[in-house]
Amino acid sequence: MARSVLIVDDHAGFRAQARELLAVAGYDVVGEAADGASGVRVARDLSPDIVLLDVQLPDVTGFEVIRQIASEPDPPAIVLISSRDAADYGSRVARSGARGFITKAELSAPALAAVLGDAGC
Amino acid sequence: MLTTRRCWLALFFAAALCWIIGGEWVSIHAGVPENHFIDSLGGLSFAIAGVIAADRRPGNALGPLMFGYVFLSYLGNWGNLRVPGLPVIGLMGGQLTGAVLAHIALAYPSGRLQTRGRRWVVGVIYATGSGVCLTLLLTFDPRASGCPCVAEPAPFPSRSGAMTALLVGQRSGIVLVPLFLAAIWLRWMRATPAERRDLMPLWLAVFLLAVVYLLSGFASPDTTGDPFAYLIWELQAILTVGIPAVFVWGLLSTRLARSAVGDLVMDLKRPLGSGELRALLARTLGDPSLGLFFAVDGHDMATGHDIWVDAHGRWVSLPESGTGRQARTATIVEREGRPLAALVHDKALDSGLVRAVAAAAAMRLENERLHADLRAQLDEVRASRQRIVEAGDRERRRVERNLHDGAQQRLVTLVLSLAMLRDRAAADPELVRSLDQSTAELKQAIAELRELARGIHPAILTEEGLPAAVEALADRSSVPVRVQANFDGRLAEPVEAVAYFVVAESIANIIKYSRACAARVELSRSNGMLLLEVADDGVGGADVSAGSGLRGLADRVAAVRGMFGVDSPPGGGTLVRAEIPCDG
Numbered sequence: 001m002a003r004s005v006l007i008v009d010d011h012a013g014f015r016a017q018a019r020e021l022l023a024v025a026g027y028d029v030v031g032e033a034a035d036g037a038s039g040v041r042v043a044r045d046l047s048p049d050i051v052l053l054d055v056q057l058p059d060v061t062g063f064e065v066i067r068q069i070a071s072e073p074d075p076p077a078i079v080l081i082s083s084r085d086a087a088d089y090g091s092r093v094a095r096s097g098a099r100g101f102i103t104k105a106e107l108s109a110p111a112l113a114a115v116l117g118d119a120g121c
Numbered sequence: 122m123l124t125t126r127r128c129w130l131a132l133f134f135a136a137a138l139c140w141i142i143g144g145e146w147v148s149i150h151a152g153v154p155e156n157h158f159i160d161s162l163g164g165l166s167f168a169i170a171g172v173i174a175a176d177r178r179p180g181n182a183l184g185p186l187m188f189g190y191v192f193l194s195y196l197g198n199w200g201n202l203r204v205p206g207l208p209v210i211g212l213m214g215g216q217l218t219g220a221v222l223a224h225i226a227l228a229y230p231s232g233r234l235q236t237r238g239r240r241w242v243v244g245v246i247y248a249t250g251s252g253v254c255l256t257l258l259l260t261f262d263p264r265a266s267g268c269p270c271v272a273e274p275a276p277f278p279s280r281s282g283a284m285t286a287l288l289v290g291q292r293s294g295i296v297l298v299p300l301f302l303a304a305i306w307l308r309w310m311r312a313t314p315a316e317r318r319d320l321m322p323l324w325l326a327v328f329l330l331a332v333v334y335l336l337s338g339f340a341s342p343d344t345t346g347d348p349f350a351y352l353i354w355e356l357q358a359i360l361t362v363g364i365p366a367v368f369v370w371g372l373l374s375t376r377l378a379r380s381a382v383g384d385l386v387m388d389l390k391r392p393l394g395s396g397e398l399r400a401l402l403a404r405t406l407g408d409p410s411l412g413l414f415f416a417v418d419g420h421d422m423a424t425g426h427d428i429w430v431d432a433h434g435r436w437v438s439l440p441e442s443g444t445g446r447q448a449r450t451a452t453i454v455e456r457e458g459r460p461l462a463a464l465v466h467d468k469a470l471d472s473g474l475v476r477a478v479a480a481a482a483a484m485r486l487e488n489e490r491l492h493a494d495l496r497a498q499l500d501e502v503r504a505s506r507q508r509i510v511e512a513g514d515r516e517r518r519r520v521e522r523n524l525h526d527g528a529q530q531r532l533v534t535l536v537l538s539l540a541m542l543r544d545r546a547a548a549d550p551e552l553v554r555s556l557d558q559s560t561a562e563l564k565q566a567i568a569e570l571r572e573l574a575r576g577i578h579p580a581i582l583t584e585e586g587l588p589a590a591v592e593a594l595a596d597r598s599s600v601p602v603r604v605q606a607n608f609d610g611r612l613a614e615p616v617e618a619v620a621y622f623v624v625a626e627s628i629a630n631i632i633k634y635s636r637a638c639a640a641r642v643e644l645s646r647s648n649g650m651l652l653l654e655v656a657d658d659g660v661g662g663a664d665v666s667a668g669s670g671l672r673g674l675a676d677r678v679a680a681v682r683g684m685f686g687v688d689s690p691p692g693g694g695t696l697v698r699a700e701i702p703c704d705g
Contacts, residue, residue, distance in 0.1 A: 011530045017537035024544060056525065083529040084571060087596065088580040090589035104533040105567045108540060 002028040006046060008039035009054040018107060025109030036060035040068045048076050055082040063096045070097050079115050081107060130172050137168040137191050144198030151201035156355055163361040167191045170365030181232035183225060190221045209261045213254035216290045219334060220246040223301050226327040230319060242304040249293045256286035291337060298335040316469035322367040330360040381405045382477045389485050396432060398485055405478050412465035415490040417497050427460050434496025439463055454479040454486055462486040510680040514618040517578040524574040532567045536560060587617045591624050591642055598628050600637055606644040616703045619677050620653050626674055627655035627697045635659025635695060649704035655697040663689035
C-alpha cells in the first residue's frame, strides 16, 4: 500500500512539482497546506504517514509545526525541507524531532526513502 | 527719576519721624504708663524698614504697609491729645495694627497675597478690626470718661458697648491668631527650600509676636490697670521692634548674595573642570540642585522649539514653571538675542540675582555651550552611524529573505521539473545525459546562490544566535577553527550582526592570507560587554589601514560604540579583538 504524504509549503509551484514527483515514485499525496496552521489542521484530519514540511512558513516556523503535530497521538514521520542547507539552521534541525532534512533541490523518492530509513515505498 | 523717588522717600521718612516723636511726646505729657523708648524704637524700626523696602523694591506693597503700620500704631498715642475726634480715632487705629502685621507677614517678600487662602485670612482679620472700629465710632463717648474733648457726642453713646467692642477686638485674637498661624504653617509646608531660607527669620519673629497676641486675648483690655495686660502690651512692643529688623536683614541678605557674584567673577578666571561651572553657579545662587543646560544650534523639527542639551550633550526638556515645594523655573540666558543657556533653579530665588550671576558667567556659559553643542553633534553622528549600520543589516536580511523566497524557490522548482523530465525521457540516453548535466549546473547555481545569501546575512544568525552562527562558520572553514563561547543567550540584533561579520571577515582573512594551521574564536560576555577574539598562528602582518576589510570592521564596531583592535606582528600570528556593548 502506498504511503500517504502531506506537503506543507507556501510555494504553490514547489508543491505541484513535489506532488507530481512523489506520485510518480508511488507515494500517495493526500493533501497540501500553504502555512503552518492549516498544515497542523490537515495533518490532524488526514493522519498522513509522512509530512513533508518546509522550515520557513508564512505564519510559524516548521519547528513549531513539528512541536504541535508531535503532540498528537500516533504522529506522522516528519521530514523537513528547505532551499537552505541544514547547516543554516544549526542544531535546531537535530533538536526538532524531525525524521530528517532534505534540501529542496535534492528532493527525490530515493532521498526521501533514505531519510525515512525505507528500502523503498 | 531715581532722585525724585528718593526725595519722596526722604519726605515720607521725615513725616513718619515727626509722627512718631509727636506721638511719644503726646503720650509722655498725657502720663501714659508705657516704655516710650521701646515704643519709639518699634515705630522707628518700621519707618526705616519701610524706607528700605520702598527703595529696594519699588512697586512692592511692603514699604507702604510698613508706613501704614507706623501711622496706625501711633494713632493711639495721638488720641491722648484730647482733641475732638482723636481719642476714638486713636482707639480705632489700635484695632487695625494686628491686621497690617498679618498682611506684611503673609505677603512677604513679594508684597502680594498670592493665594485665596491668605487673602481670606487677612480679609477676616481686617474685617474684624474694621467691625470693632465701626462699633467704637458709633458708641464711644469720651465725655463719659470725663474727657470734654468731643464737640458732638457719638450717635449711640454707650460705655458698655464701647468696652464690649474693645474686648471683642482684643479677644478675637484667640480665634484670629490660630487662623493666621495656620496660614503661615500652610505656606511653610508649600515653600521651596530657598523660600524657607528667606522666610525663616521673619516668620520666627512673627510667630512669637502672634503667640503674644494670643496671650493678650486672655488679658484685660485695660492695659493701665492690669499688670499682666501691661506686660503683654510691652512684649508686643519689644517684638514689634524685631520684625522690621529681620525684614531689613532679609532684604539686605539679597544684597549680600549679590556680592557673591563678585567672588564668582574671580572664580571664573581660573580653569574649570567638568561640571565645575554648574557647581560654582549653584554655590553662588545658594541652590544646590541648580540645573545648567545649553541651547544648541538648530530647532526641534517637531515642535520648532530650541534644542537644549546638558553638559554631556544629551537632549533635555526645560521644566514648565510649576508651583509647590519642588517648583522650578528656567531663566534663559541670551546673547545677542539668541538663547545661550538656561539656569533651572528654585522658583523662589531672587530673579535679579539669577540674572546677575548669568551675566557674570556669560563668557564661560558660551564656552560650555560650544562644548555641549560639540558633544551633542558627536552623539548625533554616532547615533546616525549606528542607524546606518542597522539599516544596512536590515537590508541584508531583506535581500537574503528575497533570494530565499524568490530566485532560490524558482530554481528549486526547475530542478524538480528537470528530474521529472529525466524520468520520462529514460528511453533516450542522450536526452537523459543532457538533462543530468543541466540539473547539475542548476544545483551548482543554487548552491552558489545559497552561499551568496549566507554571505549577505546568515539565516542561522537570525535563527540560532551568535554562538551557533560562529560554529557554522567554523564548520565551513578550511582552516581548523576552535570556537569557545561562555554564553548561549541571544543578543541585540545589531550586536549579533556586527560580531558575526567581525568573525566571518577574520576567518575569511585567515583562509586567504594567514597560512595558519589553526585558529580559535572566543566569545564571552562580561560587565555588559561582548568580548570577541579571533586568533590564528599564521604569518601575521595584517594592517587595519592597509585594506578596506579590517577598516570596515573597525567602522562597524565603532558604529555600535564598540572597540576594535588588531595585533598582527610579522610572523607572530594575528589577533583580532573587539569589545561591543551588549546590555541596554
